[in-house]
Amino acid sequence: MKLKSLLVSLGLIAGAVTAHAEEPLKVGFIYVGPVGDLGWSYEHDMGRKGLEEYFGDKVKTTFVENVPEGADAERVITQLAKAGNDLIFTTSFGFMNPTVKVAKRFPNVKFEHATGYKLDKNLGTYVLRTYEGRYISGVAAGMMTKTNTIGYIGSFPIPEVIRDINAAYMGAKSVNPDVKMKIVWANTWYDPGKETDAANALMDQGVDVMLQHTDSPAPLIAAEKRGLRAIGQASDQSKFAPDAHIFSVRDDWTPYYVKRVQAVMDGTWEAQDFWGGFQDDMLTLASINPNLPADVRAKIDATHDAIKSGAFKPFTGPIKDNKGNIAVAADHSLTDVELAQVNWYVEGITDEIPR
Amino acid sequence: MDSDLIVQILFAAVKTGTPLLFIALGEVICEKSGILNLGQEGMMLMGAVVGFLAAYSTGNMGFGVLAAMLMGSIMSLIFAVLVLQLGANQVATGLALTIFGTGLSAFVGAGFVGQTIQGFPPIAIPFLSDIPYIGRILFSHDILVYFSFGMTAVLFYVVNKTRIGLTLKAVGENPNAANAIGIPVLKVRYLAIMFGGAMAGISGAYMSLVYTPMWVENMTAGRGWIALALVVFASWRIGRIMLGAYLFGLASIMHLVLQGMGWSISPNLLAMLPYVATVIVMVIISADHFKEKLLAPRSLGKPFDPRNMA
Numbered sequence: 001m002k003l004k005s006l007l008v009s010l011g012l013i014a015g016a017v018t019a020h021a022e023e024p025l026k027v028g029f030i031y032v033g034p035v036g037d038l039g040w041s042y043e044h045d046m047g048r049k050g051l052e053e054y055f056g057d058k059v060k061t062t063f064v065e066n067v068p069e070g071a072d073a074e075r076v077i078t079q080l081a082k083a084g085n086d087l088i089f090t091t092s093f094g095f096m097n098p099t100v101k102v103a104k105r106f107p108n109v110k111f112e113h114a115t116g117y118k119l120d121k122n123l124g125t126y127v128l129r130t131y132e133g134r135y136i137s138g139v140a141a142g143m144m145t146k147t148n149t150i151g152y153i154g155s156f157p158i159p160e161v162i163r164d165i166n167a168a169y170m171g172a173k174s175v176n177p178d179v180k181m182k183i184v185w186a187n188t189w190y191d192p193g194k195e196t197d198a199a200n201a202l203m204d205q206g207v208d209v210m211l212q213h214t215d216s217p218a219p220l221i222a223a224e225k226r227g228l229r230a231i232g233q234a235s236d237q238s239k240f241a242p243d244a245h246i247f248s249v250r251d252d253w254t255p256y257y258v259k260r261v262q263a264v265m266d267g268t269w270e271a272q273d274f275w276g277g278f279q280d281d282m283l284t285l286a287s288i289n290p291n292l293p294a295d296v297r298a299k300i301d302a303t304h305d306a307i308k309s310g311a312f313k314p315f316t317g318p319i320k321d322n323k324g325n326i327a328v329a330a331d332h333s334l335t336d337v338e339l340a341q342v343n344w345y346v347e348g349i350t351d352e353i354p355r
Numbered sequence: 356m357d358s359d360l361i362v363q364i365l366f367a368a369v370k371t372g373t374p375l376l377f378i379a380l381g382e383v384i385c386e387k388s389g390i391l392n393l394g395q396e397g398m399m400l401m402g403a404v405v406g407f408l409a410a411y412s413t414g415n416m417g418f419g420v421l422a423a424m425l426m427g428s429i430m431s432l433i434f435a436v437l438v439l440q441l442g443a444n445q446v447a448t449g450l451a452l453t454i455f456g457t458g459l460s461a462f463v464g465a466g467f468v469g470q471t472i473q474g475f476p477p478i479a480i481p482f483l484s485d486i487p488y489i490g491r492i493l494f495s496h497d498i499l500v501y502f503s504f505g506m507t508a509v510l511f512y513v514v515n516k517t518r519i520g521l522t523l524k525a526v527g528e529n530p531n532a533a534n535a536i537g538i539p540v541l542k543v544r545y546l547a548i549m550f551g552g553a554m555a556g557i558s559g560a561y562m563s564l565v566y567t568p569m570w571v572e573n574m575t576a577g578r579g580w581i582a583l584a585l586v587v588f589a590s591w592r593i594g595r596i597m598l599g600a601y602l603f604g605l606a607s608i609m610h611l612v613l614q615g616m617g618w619s620i621s622p623n624l625l626a627m628l629p630y631v632a633t634v635i636v637m638v639i640i641s642a643d644h645f646k647e648k649l650l651a652p653r654s655l656g657k658p659f660d661p662r663n664m665a
Contacts, residue, residue: 007377008473011468034465034468034572035463035469036465036469036571036572037468037571038468038469038571042451042469090487105587140572151615181614182615182617183614184614184615185609186611187626189622190571191574191576192569192571192574193562193566193567193574193576193578194573194576195567196566196567197367197371197607197608197611198611200367200608201364201367201608201611201614201615202611203366203617204360204363204612204615205360205612205616215571216567216571217471218569221471221567221568221569239471240471240569332589351617352619354621
């Protein structure tokens with residue numbers, strides 16, 4: 001992989017020498033993982049490919065994969081900017097500060113940073129409403145569990161993950177008042193071995209439906225081995241667990257990337273803080289398992305439609321946190337700014353958020 | 356905590372400990388011959404990727420395991436030539452081997468990421484698996500776990516009771532003396548290193564064929580390093596390595612189990628238990644110089660060149 005990034009860098013330098021104004025719009029991507037992780041980076045790369053398919057010769061894309069979050073990222077982003085890219089997508093939370101720095105040095109290049117919150121004149125952010133998919137996952141899990149215990153593998157206790165845990169629990173509770181949720185923190189985004197351990201630890205304790213906020217399909221494989229159920233994350237993970245798989249909540253970045261590239265071409269691009277979900281076709285339910293009971297399937301579809309149409313927003317009050325305080329007032333739906341700051345568990349989750 | 360849950364946890368500890376057991380068994384044989392190979396992680400990753408590729412393309416799991424063992428030995432052979440023939444520094448060469456293996460395995464496996472295979476099925480051993488508690492914990496695993504039991508027993512016998520074991524220890528304790536009485540020191544070390552490589556390979560195969568039957572980059576996630584600590588923890592004794600592997604396995608899943616039960620104890624704190632245990636053992640060992648000499652192979656890490664002999 002090192003060799004690959006080296007080749008890409010060399011290509012970038014070569015590109016910088018020959019770049020001139022008549023060329024197609026150049027779009028650069030930087031990924032934190034390998035494109036083959038079958039999760040987060042994989043879907044971003046699918047978005048990049050979708051971009052090429054949609055615009056054909058009018059765009060030229062470059063990507064650099066496996067870039068560690070830190071000093072290396074700043075170097076790679078700088079190279080992408082120097083190579084004449086007009087628009088650069090930096091696709092991991094940890095690329096935030098490097099992107100901010102490089103954006104200041106290249107005021108004519110446009111930058112977009114995924115899942116961050118720092119904006120500038122030429123730096124926008126974009127976030128997925130993964131909590132919408134998580135709510136539907138909770139509904140499905142709440143109906144499918146026989147032990148009334150569902151499990152959730154967390155990665156890191158950041159607002160995005162805590163928000164999604166709440167959404168999943170509220171979804172489950174809405175269909176099953178007796179449901180309990182056990183949460184385990186794996187402290188990793190991607191470690192199939194550890195994710196397997198976490199899934200087994202939960203299933204040993206009576207969990208029979210697994211949800212995960214880590215990126216490998218390992219928990220699905222573990223659930224399949226035991227004849228239990230699980231829900232896929234980020235990409236379609238059905239093939240890893242043909243029987244266990246309920247559905248996968250798939251990220252689809254293509255619509256967003258197409259829209260933003262079009263904006264640059266039209267000269268209408270402006271830095272913004274964008275949140276996209278089912279309504280924007282950036283989240284989809286992939287491979288809903290035909291082996292689900294009809295009532296579960298119907299409920300999944302109904303919840304999905306309500307969220308997609310905008311009729312239902314999961315974080316609509318009154319919602320209490322698990323300390324008994326009012327977290328969301330009645331008739332209020334959390335705004336995007338408020339969603340970015342969720343640091344409480346909803347009433348009914350008995351755990352504490354690790355500090 | 357009911358007894359069922361305890362049995363489940365111990366069962367999982369044996370499973371988690373098995374890759375550690377394989378790789379530590381290989382490393383302890385290598386170290387007994389006086390060679391410190393820090394390339395475990397690299398050899399393990401190469402074993403994992405080649406084992407997966409072989410099993411995926413042929414559909415034969417046994418073939419995958421053999422290919423992984425072969426790959427591990429080839430990797431260790433590179434190390435052996437550099438260290439034994441060319442007198443390269445063992446620590447630096449071992450580290451280089453890990454970095455090399457990490458990169459090469461990612462390169463080789465790039466096209467196979469996201470593929471999946473049917474892992475080894477569990478086989479309950481008749482009669483033995485019916486023993487209450489013990490049967491479930493020890494005798495309802497897959498074939499590789501039983502192989503690790505057998506390997507431990509064989510190595511325990513060979514190292515402690517046979518001439519081969521004596522030769523191995525002689526080479527590791529005092530290569531000059533061993534050379535003087537006609538033991539082919541380099542040959543013994545070559546074989547020990549390659550055995551270590553094969554064990555690292557099978558340990559990798561356990562990860563990619565059984566534990567999480569798929570290949571992803573860097574999937575061993577530092578287990579090779581834990582195994583190095585484990586060898587010290589077990590003070591170079593075969594029996595203690597087995598016990599230690601399961602203890603380390605238990606420690607690495609315990610923080611997940613406790614979280615599921617609602618304990619609000621920092622997972623980071625628990626995840627570091629195996630390392631704390633190793634440091635404590637090292638302190639105990641080093642506190643007594645006589646003990647230290649008794650335990651660690653005396654020429655560990657020191658190069659030996661027969662051409663320099665007077």
